[in-house]
Amino acid sequence: MDTLETRELRYFIAVADELHFGRAAERLGIAQPPLSRAIQQLERRLGVTLLDRDRRGVSLTGAGEVLLQEGRAALDATTAAVRRTRRAGGADGPGDHRDRLVLAVKAGAFHELLDKLLDAYAAEPGAAEIEVLPSGTCEQEEMLRDGRADVALMHTPFNSLAGFESVELMTERQVAILPARHPLAAREMLSLAEISDVPDLPLARWARHGTYPPGPGPEVHDQTQLAQLIALGRTMTVFPESARTWLWDEHAAVPLSDAPLVSTHIAWPAHSRSRALAGLVRTASRL
């Protein structure tokens, strides 16, 4: 028996997340006893203790940590399989098979490149239909992994390309975006050190999976909000140079001498082999 049912995996992950059988069972929509039993069976079949239950709570063993990690990846892979299969079969009237790709892009970023890409690809013969899926900050990896997207535009060093295939499309410097009437806006060039602790201009903090990094700056979760706060002289931020296209009159962009370069890549799951995807990548790398 080296089989591991998806259901068991879901159960284990719920327990490992909650570290509490009752809450995990509730989250799964079942009662607690069957869940306890299922986990025991799983441990027996694997021949491994996954959880230490010592009154006062549950904790993961080393093997449990491994299964949580690997199991998450496996579960993502199966939900991805379901999603992509459904998408492939949706419009699958025989004969009328129109390919469709879902492209994940960080919401509001890189309009210019995206426009060019979509136009160029649409002009290709036999181009598939591209659905652009706006994603939250740094959520593209997750979307590729769980099948909500087929391909994504990612930005190093913010996104990690680990586990995907990718082609680099462009590289650019970063600029500080600050209120036009602030003294620093007159500078030709700034360094990270110079902007990291300006008392009246704390760096804005972006939402990431619903939580915000610590710091003094205001919490923002979309670009418009951020633009407004900058225009009001309340905050500043750092962006890739191409952000210049959406700046307001009240904004100023000053190049940063020592900020890491930002590269834009088109990335896709390593095992993808679809014709439509190959075409899109080819188009992108010719831009």
Next chain:
Amino acid sequence: MDTLETRELRYFIAVADELHFGRAAERLGIAQPPLSRAIQQLERRLGVTLLDRDRRGVSLTGAGEVLLQEGRAALDATTAAVRRTRRAGGADGPGDHRDRLVLAVKAGAFHELLDKLLDAYAAEPGAAEIEVLPSGTCEQEEMLRDGRADVALMHTPFNSLAGFESVELMTERQVAILPARHPLAAREMLSLAEISDVPDLPLARWARHGTYPPGPGPEVHDQTQLAQLIALGRTMTVFPESARTWLWDEHAAVPLSDAPLVSTHIAWPAHSRSRALAGLVRTASRL
């Protein structure tokens, strides 16, 4: 219901492989009717036709192709989860948790580098135990994917690094290895064109997943066999330069001017985060 049980996935993959319900059922060790029913249920739940059954055999629809592809990846991921969990828990006596890594290496290749790596790593404080797993030609990717190995030494362009994280360890030229007494052995340099159709020295063909590429040369499946055939003046082959360490007196190695460079990488699944693995990679990249 967007769930997909591992069992259903196994069943579908068997049918998609065999394109025949009877044989697939036999391979799965169940009877044919339950298999038919399971696939029907699967199609109904996904809301997608996966197979075209038109008397005279079964064929995959577009959606079926996608599920085959994605499902294989998902199934590999779950068997990997099981294998790695079992490994992590095997010696998991509480308190005596000794890490263990399985390193896949192409059998017989790169002894020199491997020796150095293992020695250097063993000297590290808190080093895990490394089990070296000899793998067939170009089988390392598969072993990483299905969890038989945790980390691998790979050789581009023969292995694909797609889907893994990796660090390059060395790059080298390739050499033609031929009988010392053959006229070509006296040359300073050779080109691929010159060696590709020498009538009395056809290139040897390596087994790959049990099958051999077509061609006139002899079929070999291990290095000793190959060495012997070359010594006998019956064949020749192309190898990375570091192969020089195992050459016999009867062999000659002549650099190739236009063969692709071979890079050795240490590679691991992108989601791995173990301390032991990080240590091994750090050691390797310092060599």
Next chain:
DNA sequence: GCCGTGTGATACCCGAGAGGTATCACAGCG
């Protein structure tokens, strides 16, 4: 035309096992 043959689908039955409820065992705590 008709009848064997091979295919997948259908009908029906049975038993394992997933899930429910009630309860236990035990650690902490006032």
Next chain:
DNA sequence: CGCTGTGATACCTCTCGGGTATCACACGGC
């Protein structure tokens, strides 16, 4: 010492995965 909150156990139910027997249908040979 009982109360509370935790996971484990006991036991019941009934779904559903799997088996056997059979059907429906397309082919090929005659």
